[in-house]
Amino acid sequence: MSQLVVRESRGDIATLTLNRPSVLNAINGAMRDALIEAFQELNQDASVKAIVLTGSGDRAFSAGQDLAEAAAFSPEEVEAWMTHQCRLLQAMRDLEKPAVAAFNGVAAGVGFQLGLLADLRVGYPDMRLGQPEVKVGLASIMGSSLMALHLGHALNSELSLLGNLITGQRAHDIGLLNRLVTKEQVVTTAWTLAEEFAALPSEAVRLSKQRFRAQSQSAFDAACTDLVRYQYERYLTGEPQAIMQRFLTKSA
Template identity: 45%
Template sequence: MTEFVLVETLGRIRRLTLNRPEKMNAWNTPMRDQLIAALEAAEADPQIGAIILTGAGDRAFGAGQDLAESKEFDADRAEAWMGEWKRLYNLFRMGSKPIVAALNGVAAGSAFQVALLCDLRVGHPGVKMGQPEINSGIATVTGSWIMREILGLARTIDLTLTGRMLDAEEALSFGLMSRLVPQDKVQDAALELAELLAGKPPVAMRLNRMRFAELTQEGFDETMSSGVRIQRQSYASGEPQKMMQAFLAAKAAKRA
């Protein structure tokens, strides 16, 4: 089986690396399933105190959904897709162990959302973050909820409707990045931060994370149920599939 998520244990730290560098670590179903399994294993391991999530290569933490997969979705598959995301997002929200994102390039779309679900984010000046889903004809549902929790409504509307990407300085000023370090220091800084968190009293850490989940639970539940309704409407219209096909065709033409 192809390893789409690499797993390393560094003392009390479990580092998980999204491993599709040739696709800028874009999500497909096997990679998402492997990340779910890796997070569940880390949560169950009493020797692990914190988790680092990063991406392979130096181009991207993650480019979001692999359009080559989702361009074939219909309304029923879009509904199942939302269920897959709910399972993954719940692991970030409900786990007892803190998670640090080590951002090594672009964090876009659902990868941007996953980065924001991590407790802290370390990046470098070349990082770009944002929610460009509208450019592919994909409605933003979970992204608007996550962004609003951190950014407020006005900035969430800006990023959702324009699809623009933030550079590292703007992301830092918005509170989307916790630490900004040179590119060659990202992994070391993330490890140092994860070790700091792993050294905190574990019961207090678990209860703090539980309380953050409680504070946002109502919004999360509403978002996931709305997501099923909205994505069914979106994919039933055929617009996302048409936009994705056009995007992939233009990309192929540039390579030719």
């Protein structure tokens, strides 16, 4: 497996670590492929009963889409990019083993979306998380769809349309985080939850997850269709590419 995603196992629990710490574990095409492969392998591994997903380093779970990659896409490449993104998220949805997201740092954009698709999420009070797509000129399509599984319309609209990151404390207050602990306790708490999952009858958990997935599959499929259409429309204007390039230049 690619070292962009590191797998470690201890007993019947597997940890997957997003491993691009120099760019805050930003997700590019190669990492999408590595994650899809990892999720599929975990589904086939009978020795694994639960999964912890986290990020490398102490700054980020994942800052989201790699802007250097996204800024270089042409409008004609948007469909393949968004289809690949949906394949990644569907692979996370298809996990038959319970998964706990250990938010060891910032979780934004598609990184946050992966966390939303975990069964439980652990974070700390002053971490930052959310859906900042509108700030780089992209429509908030998938993020708003996935947040609808957790939030009412008013809060979803605020996070999707303003694009501001919120603190872990507020995320816990509104129900996006299941556990709020110190930063040092995030991974160990996620492990404790994974151990609790692993001790349960696995088939009962698998079927319960399958039911949850079935309830939201049609909305997810619709979001994937709209993701291609709306982001293609945005890329035709050239605005997202220009905003991303200005950000990259400023950060260089």
